[in-house]
Amino acid sequence: MNWELIKELEDKYFAPVYQKFPIAIVRGFGATVWDINGKEYVDCMGGYGVALVGHCNPKVVEAIKKQAERLITCHGSLYNDTRATLLEKLIKIAPKSLDKVYLANSGAEAVECALKLARKYTGKPEIIAMTGSFHGKTLGALSTTWNPKYREAYSNLLTHVRFAPFGKLDKVEELISNDTAAIIVEPIQGESGIHVAPNGFLKGLREICDRKNILLIIDEIQTGFGRTGKMWCAQHWNVEPDIMCVAKGIGGGFPIGATLAKSEIMSIFKPGDHTSTFGGNPLACAAASAAIDYLLENNLIENAAKMGSIFKSGLEGLAKKHKIVREVRGLGLMLGLESRFDIRSILLNGIRDGVLLLYSGRNILRFLPPLVIKEEQIKFTLDVLDRLLSEEEAIRESHNT
Numbered sequence: 001m002n003w004e005l006i007k008e009l010e011d012k013y014f015a016p017v018y019q020k021f022p023i024a025i026v027r028g029f030g031a032t033v034w035d036i037n038g039k040e041y042v043d044c045m046g047g048y049g050v051a052l053v054g055h056c057n058p059k060v061v062e063a064i065k066k067q068a069e070r071l072i073t074c075h076g077s078l079y080n081d082t083r084a085t086l087l088e089k090l091i092k093i094a095p096k097s098l099d100k101v102y103l104a105n106s107g108a109e110a111v112e113c114a115l116k117l118a119r120k121y122t123g124k125p126e127i128i129a130m131t132g133s134f135h136g137k138t139l140g141a142l143s144t145t146w147n148p149k150y151r152e153a154y155s156n157l158l159t160h161v162r163f164a165p166f167g168k169l170d171k172v173e174e175l176i177s178n179d180t181a182a183i184i185v186e187p188i189q190g191e192s193g194i195h196v197a198p199n200g201f202l203k204g205l206r207e208i209c210d211r212k213n214i215l216l217i218i219d220e221i222q223t224g225f226g227r228t229g230k231m232w233c234a235q236h237w238n239v240e241p242d243i244m245c246v247a248k249g250i251g252g253g254f255p256i257g258a259t260l261a262k263s264e265i266m267s268i269f270k271p272g273d274h275t276s277t278f279g280g281n282p283l284a285c286a287a288a289s290a291a292i293d294y295l296l297e298n299n300l301i302e303n304a305a306k307m308g309s310i311f312k313s314g315l316e317g318l319a320k321k322h323k324i325v326r327e328v329r330g331l332g333l334m335l336g337l338e339s340r341f342d343i344r345s346i347l348l349n350g351i352r353d354g355v356l357l358l359y360s361g362r363n364i365l366r367f368l369p370p371l372v373i374k375e376e377q378i379k380f381t382l383d384v385l386d387r388l389l390s391e392e393e394a395i396r397e398s399h400n401t
């Protein structure tokens with residue numbers, strides 16, 4: 001198939017829900033991807049953070065192949081060795097107090113489970129989410145997602161959701177009522193522009209939840225699994241949730257989501273309460289087990305911290321040099337560069353120059369590369385960005401003269 005035909009078929013048949021870029025990616029390895037014409041790119045988009053252990057990670061590929069030849073599907077009502085193995089691995093890497101897992105197929109599903117669990121366990125309806133939050137687009141998860149752009153066409157979302165300003169403990173506390181079941185929060189807000197929780201915020205939420213007897217749900221879907229230089233991002237502040245949502249990179253690229261909770265909380269679910277036909281399927285479990293092993297055996301969390309700090313200081317250098325850069329933010333390999341202007345042309349010219357970039361709002365570049373990214377790939381990306389920012393500045397100056 002050639003580029004023109006791929007584009008024609010996708011444009012004709014694919015639901016028009018994605019903002020498309022003019023490129024067809026057909027192959028990947030590590031932090032590199034190739035398009036249909038064989039052109040190579042450094043992948044700083046990482047499938048929105050999914051390609052965490054690298055594209056086509058050999059260990060993950062091998063595990064999927066082996067499992068596919070043995071058993072692809074096995075409903076959760078039957079026992080399965082591959083699922084049992086993954087559950088044990090997940091609990092080993094989870095925050096200490098979380099010892100039960102619900103397996104789903106995506107991030108939004110992991111959030112749906114967390115919301116239902118919190119409501120059933122507490123017997124209360126109300127959830128407090130944060131301004132700027134993103135927790136997914138299914139109706140329940142969407143109810144806790146802030147951006148009106150995603151919500152406005154869907155009236156009557158969950159009614160008992162209130163939004164507190166991200167980072168403002170006193171405002172969160174003001175919203176708590178006798179009906180509050182839980183607070184849901186991302187340690188770093190990815191979708192709204194890489195906003196790191198201010199120091200003391202997560203600790204303060206933990207303290208409020210303990211004092212008021214409500215549950216703390218931490219959404220580690222984008223931040224978790226080593227992305228920020230710790231296994232879980234909330235560990236930067238030594239905070240443990242009551243319920244934690246994970247997805248994205250945990251399957252090594254294969255779709256999987258999980259909700260982890262304390263057994264006391266999870267045991268409120270009874271058989272039939274919340275299930276999914278594909279949840280815990282052996283193929284996803286094999287991929288996730290291999291991804292966990294690879295992450296640990298290859299010290300990718302340390303690499304995320306090390307490469308992240310090289311990447312961040314490079315971006316800070318660009319911020320000093322280019323006036324159109326307002327700020328650089330983030331932790332580990334979850335970084336953002338806020339521009340003073342729309343960045344769409346930078347994204348398109350990045351494709352021209354061999355780097356796949358990702359946006360986060362109109363004017364923010366978000367970097368979620370695989371944790372296996374090499375220093376020379378970061379340097380290449382920084383050189384490309386330097387050039388793109390100069391081009392952008394030149395265009396703006398010529399418009400002003």
Ligand SMILES: Cc1ncc(COP(=O)(O)O)c(C=O)c1O
Binds near residue numbers: 048106107111220222
């Ligand atoms: C923090 C967070 N929560 C939830 C989701 C939803 O995950 P999914 O797209 O797999 O449903 C995302 C996806 O970007 C996310 O970043």
